[in-house]
């Protein structure tokens with residue numbers, strides 16, 4: 001949710017930290033702050049409401065000298081977004097500063113205890129409680145800052161990724177994590193920390209993924225020591241980052257979201273690379289082949305995910321059941337983790353998460369594993385917590401998704417679930433070799449067919465101008481395209497703030513039809529494949545009530561086109577692959593409506609890219 005970045009080394013910290021904050025801004029952006037220790041050993045904290053740009057303006061005339069510092073971009077959980085609640089937070093003496101991503105659940109109890117010992121607070125945050133607690137531990141136990149951090153964290157319930165600097169020791173940076181991600185970049189006698197790799201990649205590709213309940217102490221001479229909360233030393237494992245700088249830039253696009261929509265053909269090609277064998281016309285996913293028996297024996301698959309990833313999971317259910325005949329249940333991770341679900345050792349849980357850090361999905365994995373299920377993770381971010389917590393899995397390989405509204409990760413998730421279904425079907429022989437070969441042939445065409453779909457961009461832009469007036473939208477689809485209707489509605493809500501609902505088209509007559517009048521735009525996904533005739537009747541029902549119909553149809557369609565006020569054509573494909581194409585015009589429609597309404601599409605209000613709190 002929040003973004004954290006830190007630096008210790010011989011360079012000036014400020015430019016590195018500010019650049020890092022810009023890269024992390026997609027994670028949270030209601031306020032930002034920075035703390036630096038200068039050569040005179042002054043610890044200065046500057047923070048402000050708003051974006052990183054506002055912070056830069058605020059510090060323009062301030063002293064930002066120093067080679068050690070920490071910085072934070074916030075997504076409010078405790079206390080409204082204002083400069084008092086922004087991070088970093090000082091300790092009572094003004095000697096320590098801390099940044100934090102996560103939630104300290106028992107902060108109220110801790111705060112009351114500290115108040116009774118004479119501590120005062122200047123913010124409403126749980127984070128300020130933590131830094132005061134660390135200082136209190138240090139004073140009351142007369143110990144080092146490292147031991148004080150350890151003692152304080154033992155008293156904390158909740159999730160945290162933290163970084164601390166101490167003006168009495170400007171040669172040391174301390175970081176710790178539990179539940180929220182934290183990565184350490186290891187340079188030549190310098191260290192960077194980040195809540196993901198984006199602020200680090202410019203300076204080094206050597207990284208350490210801090211594990212649960214580990215504390216790292218980094219020194220200016222290049223030494224690093226890692227221990228866990230029980231003080232057991234851990235060997236730092238340095239890995240190589242698979243990320244390059246150009247992936248973090250907008251190229252010639254005005255927004256990351258548009259870039260990511262247009263990157264989908266290439267992203268899906270990369271996603272399928274090495275997995276589709278065009279010679280043997282087969283699919284191979286190492287996560288499945290290496291655990292073949294598990295999949296052959298599986299009695300049930302449970303998919304856990306949130307938001308857009310949950311919509312991908314719903315499409316996955318349709319495809320996996322169709323091709324493999326294994327029953328699939330799709331669960332919101334946040335419900336699954338708390339409702340005492342029936343899980344057995346013959347179940348396979350597929351956890352889907354772009355960020356790989358979604359707290360509810362991580363907790364769902366833990367529950368599944370505790371009950372003996374085998375967990376297959378589908379993540380985009382390499383080395384993320386969910387990827388590491390899963391027994392096996394597949395990465396999406398679409399590169400960093402920066403726009404808050406998920407687009408290319410969604411189509412890659414659906415593609416990966418399709419590959420999983422095809423690979424299991426091959427192993428279980430639930431469909432013929434010939435049929436698999438046909439599907440492989442067609443799947444390989446999908447990136448080019450997305451390219452053709454993207455050609456409608458300018459037309460969609462024109463349609464979007466017409467619909468900026470709308471206060472509500474309805475999205476309808478059936479079968480494989482019902483989850484696409486949900487996803488289209490979510491995309492519109494997220495970035496344009498227009499209320500939108502997705503329904504299975506036939507459900508409309510059970511209630512939502514009452515909403516339809518001449519002002520209501522109704523987006524209907526009506527491809528030739530699947531329940532075309534049925535959807536056609538649903539469209540008639542909307543038309544009869546004067547709803548404005550925007551249809552997504554297969555190229556060459558005439559019947560739906562005639563009934564529609566606006567029509568967008570996608571290339572024909574196998575029924576189970578249609579969602580990968582039909583979602584693309586919906587992504588573009590949301591984007592252009594949001595732009596026409598003057599919204600910040602890459603950083604929509606109240607949202608964050610990586611939801612690391614419950």
Ligand code: F6R
Nearest residue numbers: 307308309353354355358405406
């Ligand atoms: C929507 C969106 C969210 C995420 C959800 C899960 O555009 O981005 O709904 O899909 O927060 O996130 P991940 O996939 O990172 O677990």
